[in-house]
Every structure is written in structure tokens, then in C-alpha cells.
Amino acid sequence: RKEVEQDPGPFNVPEGATVAFNCTYSNSASQSFFWYRQDCRKEPKLLMSVYSSGNEDGRFTAQLNRASQYISLLIRDSKLSDSATYLCVVPPMDSSYKLIFGSGTRLLVRP
Amino acid sequence: EADIYQTPRYLVIGTGKKITLECSQTMGHDKMYWYQQDPGMELHLIHYSYGVNSTEKGDLSSESTVSRIRTEHFPLTLESARPSHTSQYLCASSETGQGSGNTIYFGEGSWLTVV
Numbered sequence: 121r122k123e124v125e126q127d128p129g130p131f132n133v134p135e136g137a138t139v140a141f142n143c144t145y146s147n148s149a150s151q152s153f154f155w156y157r158q159d160c161r162k163e164p165k166l167l168m169s170v171y172s173s174g175n176e177d178g179r180f181t182a183q184l185n186r187a188s189q190y191i192s193l194l195i196r197d198s199k200l201s202d203s204a205t206y207l208c209v210v211p212p213m214d215s216s217y218k219l220i221f222g223s224g225t226r227l228l229v230r231p
Numbered sequence: 232e233a234d235i236y237q238t239p240r241y242l243v244i245g246t247g248k249k250i251t252l253e254c255s256q257t258m259g260h261d262k263m264y265w266y267q268q269d270p271g272m273e274l275h276l277i278h279y280s281y282g283v284n285s286t287e288k289g290d291l292s293s294e295s296t297v298s299r300i301r302t303e304h305f306p307l308t309l310e311s312a313r314p315s316h317t318s319q320y321l322c323a324s325s326e327t328g329q330g331s332g333n334t335i336y337f338g339e340g341s342w343l344t345v346v
Contacts, residue, residue: 163338166335219335
């Protein structure tokens with residue numbers, strides 16, 4: 121099993137829709153997780169961190185399900201500007217500091 | 232906003248040339264990384280460093296080399312560039328510590344084209 125897995129998408133949704141995608145991880149001991157956003161041909165930027173049960177920031181909600189070992193990202197009232205690739209990031213299974221990046225989920229918000 | 236800078240942002244060079252991609256951060260972070268990413272593809276870690284005089288190979292084999300003589304500086308060098316090295320190179324850093332210390336910050340990337 122890969123250390124982190126994401127549905128590549130694309131998720132194609134209309135403006136105003138609510139969309140959610142998940143990320144599964146292997147390391148049951150992981151404590152901190154992150155969602156990054158990457159626009160086309162740009163660098164990844166931190167969107168949200170998830171340390172406990174969840175985190176909410178405006179239209180974005182990240183949740184952690186330790187029992188099933190996945191984190192989710194919910195986007196409400198989607199905007200055209202939300203179109204991007206969303207990367208899930210989890211700590212490594214070894215003692216290194218090499219964070220593990222998922223391959224990303226692509227979101228397309230249409231007018 | 233992250234204080235991590237990469238130069239050059241865009242570079243087109245001929246095969247066989249030696250190039251160095253510069254990366255500097257002013258956040259005092261101990262950990263630094265180089266990732267390689269082709270358009271539309273996933274990130275691949277090619278080098279990382281835990282601190283001064285510490286460098287390690289990443290998960291993806293790379294013909295590039297790195298050095299870490301100063302905390303803030305982590306240059307990447309290709310001794311003899313080839314067309315297969317054409318890609319985007321992203322430098323990143325994070326601070327030591329638990330929790331938020333794992334947050335990683337990226338530079339804007341260096342787009343390399345080898346012709």
C-alpha cells in the first residue's frame with residue numbers, strides 16, 4: 121500500500137457546488153497532516169493543516185478520520201478560483217523529516 | 232508569506248553545460264529540500280538536508296548534486312545538463328520541531344530547459 125493515496129480526478133463541478141475529496145494514508149502513528157494547493161505551473165502553497173479532529177477556514181474544512189486513516193477536504197460554495205490541484209501531505213513512516221506528498225486531486229470549477 | 236527564493240526562475244541551456252540552481256531562505260530553517268516536478272505530474276524529492284554539512288539523496292535518483300555550507304543556502308548543480316533534465320525544480324524548507332514544524336514552504340521554482 122502506498123504511504124499516501126489520492127484520487128487524481130479531475131473533479132468537475134459548477135460554481136457554488138460543494139465538493140469533497142479524500143486522502144488515505146498508511147502510517148497509523150501520523151499526528152499532523154496538511155493540504156496544499158498547487159496552481160498550474162506554480163509552486164505548492166499551504167492551504168490547511170490538520171492536527172486533531174479537524175480544521176475549518178472559511179469555505180474550507182479539513183477533517184481527520186484516524187480509525188479509517190484518511191483526511192478529507194471539503195470546499196463549500198466553490199469559486200472559479202478554486203480550480204487547482206490539491207495535494208495531501210503526511211509525515212513519513214520512518215524517522216526522517218521527508219514529508220510524503222500525494223499525487224494530487226485536480227479540481228475544475230466551471231461557470 | 233514564505234521567504235524562500237530561487238534563481239534563475241527560467242533557464243534555457245545547451246546540452247553538456249554545467250548549471251547551478253540557487254535557493255536561499257531567510258527563515259532560519261534547518262531542513263531544506265529539492266523537488267523535481269514535470270508539468271501535471273507529481274512531486275519527486277531528489278535531495279534534502281537536515282542542516283549545515285548534511286545532504287541526503289531523495290527518493291528519485293538524480294544526477295544533480297547539492298551542498299549545504301550555510302543554513303540559508305542550498306544550491307543544486309548539474310555538471311553536464313541533458314535534455315532529460317528538462318523540468319521544474321522546486322526548493323523548499325521547513326523548521327525543526329513537532330507539529331507546525333513540519334510545515335514546508337516552497338520557492339517559486341526554477342524552470343529548466345535543456346536543448
